[in-house]
Amino acid sequence: xxxxxxxxxxxxxxxxxxxxxxxxxxxxxxxxxxxxxxxxxxxxxxxxxxxxxxxxxxxxxxxxxxxxxxxxxxxxxxxxxxxxxxxxxxxxxxxxxxxxxxxxxxxxxxxxxxxxxxxxxxxxxxxxxxxxxxxxxxxxxxxxxxxxxxxxxxxxxxxxxxxxxxxxxxxxxxxxxxxxxxxxxxxxxxxxxxxxxxxxxxxxxxxxxxxxxxxxxxxxxxxxxxxxxxxxxxxxxxxxxxxxxxxxxxxxxxxxxxxxxxxxxxxxxxxxxxxxxxxxxxxxxxxxxxxxxxxxxxxxxxxxxxxxxxxxxxxxxx
Amino acid sequence: xxxxxxxxxxxxxxxxxxxxxxxxxxxxxxxxxxxxxxxxxxxxxxxxxxxxxxxxxxxxxxxxxxxxxxxxxxxxxxxxxxxxxxxxxxxxxxxxxxxxxxxxxxxxxxxxxxxxxxxxxxxxxxxxxxxxxxxxxxxxxxxxxxxxxxxxxxxxxxxxxxxxxxxxxxxxxxxxxxxxxxxxxxxxxxxxxxxxxxxxxxxxxxxxxxxxxxxxxxxxxxxxxxxxxxxxxxxxxxxxxxxxxxxxxxxxxxxxxx
Numbered sequence: 001x002x003x004x005x006x007x008x009x010x011x012x013x014x015x016x017x018x019x020x021x022x023x024x025x026x027x028x029x030x031x032x033x034x035x036x037x038x039x040x041x042x043x044x045x046x047x048x049x050x051x052x053x054x055x056x057x058x059x060x061x062x063x064x065x066x067x068x069x070x071x072x073x074x075x076x077x078x079x080x081x082x083x084x085x086x087x088x089x090x091x092x093x094x095x096x097x098x099x100x101x102x103x104x105x106x107x108x109x110x111x112x113x114x115x116x117x118x119x120x121x122x123x124x125x126x127x128x129x130x131x132x133x134x135x136x137x138x139x140x141x142x143x144x145x146x147x148x149x150x151x152x153x154x155x156x157x158x159x160x161x162x163x164x165x166x167x168x169x170x171x172x173x174x175x176x177x178x179x180x181x182x183x184x185x186x187x188x189x190x191x192x193x194x195x196x197x198x199x200x201x202x203x204x205x206x207x208x209x210x211x212x213x214x215x216x217x218x219x220x221x222x223x224x225x226x227x228x229x230x231x232x233x234x235x236x237x238x239x240x241x242x243x244x245x246x247x248x249x250x251x252x253x254x255x256x257x258x259x260x261x262x263x264x265x266x267x268x269x270x271x272x273x274x275x276x277x278x279x280x281x282x283x284x285x286x287x288x289x290x291x292x293x294x295x296x297x298x299x300x301x302x303x304x305x306x307x308x309x310x311x312x313x314x315x316x317x318x
Numbered sequence: 319x320x321x322x323x324x325x326x327x328x329x330x331x332x333x334x335x336x337x338x339x340x341x342x343x344x345x346x347x348x349x350x351x352x353x354x355x356x357x358x359x360x361x362x363x364x365x366x367x368x369x370x371x372x373x374x375x376x377x378x379x380x381x382x383x384x385x386x387x388x389x390x391x392x393x394x395x396x397x398x399x400x401x402x403x404x405x406x407x408x409x410x411x412x413x414x415x416x417x418x419x420x421x422x423x424x425x426x427x428x429x430x431x432x433x434x435x436x437x438x439x440x441x442x443x444x445x446x447x448x449x450x451x452x453x454x455x456x457x458x459x460x461x462x463x464x465x466x467x468x469x470x471x472x473x474x475x476x477x478x479x480x481x482x483x484x485x486x487x488x489x490x491x492x493x494x495x496x497x498x499x500x501x502x503x504x505x506x507x508x509x510x511x512x513x514x515x516x517x518x519x520x521x522x523x524x525x526x527x528x529x530x531x532x533x534x535x536x537x538x539x540x541x542x543x544x545x546x547x548x549x550x551x552x553x554x555x556x557x558x559x560x561x562x563x564x565x566x567x568x569x570x571x572x573x574x575x576x
Contacts, residue, residue: 099449108538181488189482237499301558309563
């Protein structure tokens, strides 16, 4: 089975998410990476994880990837090289490229998946619903290419010692009115400490903190534990912290050694982003809160009292 | 400037979700409400039309049931009129079909300078409809917008990225999906609620729009199994007696992370 993976780079290297998808794809068939940008610099790393070919559009010159990369993909498919399955990361660019391509190919999209299986020409994907307590497996019907998006950390990124992938140019064709949006400036929000989705310890705060000012307690505890501070969607929507702090369905997926949920009730939206943590500690006033259903240690109490005491005890240890 | 906002009526999120055993789709009975995610789009549309000094906000929606209570909320906030594609045949429709139906409805409404949508619904969260709709309509799009300014015939958008945000320019007409929390949605006033009762809602069927196939037939997928995920082993839950913090310290010590 021929499989494409929509590949992304950051700081000149393939993203971890890209390598996760390529590592999984190679267990199902022959893997081609499709990249919106330059392919030569990353062909080695992509090949090492199992890609034998890289289609590269070349510099997108400020065009948004959704329109540009989907148009380049469509041109290659029309040229006769159609994959059976195209795997996308469940993130901004992945969703945009997949959405545009689904219309061009008139194919459905299956999103939020955590697993994929192939049998003959049939492809099935699995997605967790209701906060992850139910797994739904769906099989694509009709003709491929089948389009599926996968959540971060669904698969392990592991090299298999492959040689550099062959780079093949896949230029972006004329996109007309659809391609007229342009990125004119890029802003990176500086954060200190470990990255939220890579930290061994994550401390997240939610509505239970009561007010925006109390979020300082989360940051202090995260710093003390050399971890990263996170947040529920509720307090991001309320403007207490930037979106980059959000853990959950629409934010970051984290799988730390320890996850501390402080004042978070455990909405589905949040739980799908953190229930992969090895150890979960929850502090919440409401003993009926869903978060206690997945917590290894639950403290039923007021976070604004428990957190300062915890911080003081940790600081006293030095 | 005329703005169309795509909105969705969803089951009350406070009620627990369930699947219909017969169709394996999300159960959507009960009184639907306006998806909170959509209230941001409605608010932004109202502010942009105000800033432009004229024009109106319309809403468009799709449903397999004959319900408009959620739409009335958007009208009470200040939208002028609405179109709903309401058709039992739409049950089981995938995101692509939804995008085709909404695009056809938008064309029937005469189009707009700007089409706004949320990034994803709170019940299905596929998150692809705005971009698919843009492709069907042949329009440019900017997804995951956290700030939108109209400057003459074009948009200036701050677009959320993994590491910060990008400034993006885009000529109108265009489709923009907005993240939650970008504006503070207004509460409908009593006057607004009363006025909404008489605002026009155009109810059309999928066949009126000439979109087919819809529903399960057009969804390109079959649900092949539904299983319970492996549950996490039950943990220790204790009431804080003032010493709860010490339990956490001991737990962290045991894991050797402190």
